Structures are given as structure tokens and as C-alpha cells.
Amino acid sequence: MDLKTTYLGMELKNPIVPSASPLSEKIDNLKRMEDAGASAVVMHSLFEEQINQESHSLDHYLSYGSESYAEALNYFPEAHEYKVGPEGYLNLIREAKEKLGIPVIGSLNGVSTGGWIDYARRIQQAGADALELNIYYMSTKIEMPGEDVEKMYVDIVSDVKKSVSIPVAVKISPFFSSMANMAKKLVDAGADGLVLFNRFYQPDFDLEQLEVVPHLVLSSSFEHRLPLRWIAILYGRLDVDFAHTRAIASYEEVLKSLMAGAKVTMMTSEILRNGIDRIGEILKDLEEWMEEKEYESVRQMQGSMSQIRCPEPAAFERANYMKVLHSWHPDPTGNLL
Numbered sequence: 001m002d003l004k005t006t007y008l009g010m011e012l013k014n015p016i017v018p019s020a021s022p023l024s025e026k027i028d029n030l031k032r033m034e035d036a037g038a039s040a041v042v043m044h045s046l047f048e049e050q051i052n053q054e055s056h057s058l059d060h061y062l063s064y065g066s067e068s069y070a071e072a073l074n075y076f077p078e079a080h081e082y083k084v085g086p087e088g089y090l091n092l093i094r095e096a097k098e099k100l101g102i103p104v105i106g107s108l109n110g111v112s113t114g115g116w117i118d119y120a121r122r123i124q125q126a127g128a129d130a131l132e133l134n135i136y137y138m139s140t141k142i143e144m145p146g147e148d149v150e151k152m153y154v155d156i157v158s159d160v161k162k163s164v165s166i167p168v169a170v171k172i173s174p175f176f177s178s179m180a181n182m183a184k185k186l187v188d189a190g191a192d193g194l195v196l197f198n199r200f201y202q203p204d205f206d207l208e209q210l211e212v213v214p215h216l217v218l219s220s221s222f223e224h225r226l227p228l229r230w231i232a233i234l235y236g237r238l239d240v241d242f243a244h245t246r247a248i249a250s251y252e253e254v255l256k257s258l259m260a261g262a263k264v265t266m267m268t269s270e271i272l273r274n275g276i277d278r279i280g281e282i283l284k285d286l287e288e289w290m291e292e293k294e295y296e297s298v299r300q301m302q303g304s305m306s307q308i309r310c311p312e313p314a315a316f317e318r319a320n321y322m323k324v325l326h327s328w329h330p331d332p333t334g335n336l337l
Contacts, residue, residue: 002297007263008130008167012039019266020107036279040103048110090126097127111137121163134171161190169193193241196227223247235261235306251285259305
């Protein structure tokens, strides 16, 4: 089977790419991913806060009011809790490029324009083949209108693109009033790829310590459908590469993502749950399915189930919503299904 695909101008040997995670903090893990069959790797994110904190510009905000509002200190990790600082991050990319034979994609996470964007250029200089810009922002200001949030995203993408010549993919959340239009704005700003979707992790309350605490929940299967739907809707309408990065846990999710129009599928939760060797198992299952269904290449199926190629385009819009609501029925005994 020909599993090759292209993403951000790079030809990859297959469509499976481990996404940003703590696993990429160690070269040994990256090498194991390559050996298991990964076609590229996304490095863990370098955060705007790390860069600013290293220059001490966040010191005031991290300590101000700590005597009366101690819980405020919980929102940012202490400096020593970052396992890899900005310079260490660049060195890790250099080492990865020396020891791996697959593309290395840097990851930069920020929410504002500013000096930290210079690290996009430095990530490129360290040898990264591409950059994933992870914009993780949720506005809690009731005075801030949606267009200001959108402008923030667009300005960041535009500024980063001015700093580098390597391809830039943008990882975003689905929480925009017009997702399709926002995708177009990002592409117009220079995005070479869209990674759908980021996850907004929800905090929890510790009732013993009376603190807000982080609560990590790995992806579950139901999350797969949201990016699947949007990739299928946007495929062929924007000149951009799509990556599906939610709940990729088996060859079935890989196939569905490709048929929607994704160039690659990115996984983290499945690897964290079941180990790096899971990559090879999924690739084997993918090849067996393609052989059974007489597919010769991945390219044959890409976009085949997208909205522009669907005989019933409304299936992605209100008609599907109505059908889902009317699909429930009790079983013959009268019990709820």
C-alpha cells in the first residue's frame, strides 16, 4: 500500500504524526516514535509565558497579591516546573534534527503579539522543518467583543509568518461564531495548515484545599466527530492543509479523517494510554483495511467524503442535526436505549 501523504509541503511516508506532548521532551522517545512508524513529530510547546518568565517580565504578576490571594499563584507553573526552557527547547530541536530521519515540527504557544514571536525565527534557525502555532486563548472579559478575539488570532499568525520562511500550521479551538470565516481569515493571514482542534482543558475545584486545580482528561472517542465535520466542510474551499488532532485512537479514525480531507492525523492520548508502539499497530491495521477494500494509496481516499463531494451536502448541516434528534427510539420492551 502507498501510505504517502503531503503536509505543509513535506512528503510524509504515512499520515500518522504524534502531536505535541511531554513525550517529545526526550530524544529517546522521539527516536522510538520514528522507529514505530511516525512520519513526522510535533515537539512539545514552547510557551509565551516561559519566554517572558525567563526575561523576568512576569515576576511581578506571579508574585503580586500572593499574601492575600495565594490561589493566584496556582495559575502559572513555577519556573523550575518547566522541564525544558527556551534555550533548552532550541537545543532539543537541533538534537532531534541530528538524530531523526523524519521531519521535526516545532510548536509555539502564545496569545499575544510581542517579543516572544522572535522565537519562531529561532525555532526555524534551530532546524525545524515547520512550525505549529498553538493559539490557546479563551476570553473571559465581558467587554471584549468577538471581533477583537478574532483579530488577536489573525495578528499573531501574520506576525509569525513575517518572522519565518518555513511553513506554519495554526492549531485553534472550534469556539468561533463563524468557524468557516475564521478559518478563511487565518489562511488569508498566511497559515499553511490548520490543525483542528485544540482542547480547552477545564479546571476543577479542590474542596479540601479550596483551590482551583488543573485536571487533565485524555481524549475520548466522541471528540473525534467535531473536527471531522469541520474538515469535511472546509476541504476544497480553502487552499490549506488540514490536520485532525482529536481522539485518533485506531485506524478507523485515521481513515475517516483522511476521507473528510485531512492530510495527516495527530495523536497523543492513544500513545499515552497504550504506548508508542501503538503507532505501528495502527499503521498495520490501516494497510490491511486498504488491501481488503482495494485501495492502492492514501491519496485515493483523501477528501472522498468531504461536503463538496457528498451527494447529500446537507448531511453536514441542519438536516443531519434533525436526523440525529429523531434517530432515538425505545427498544421493543419499552426500555430506554
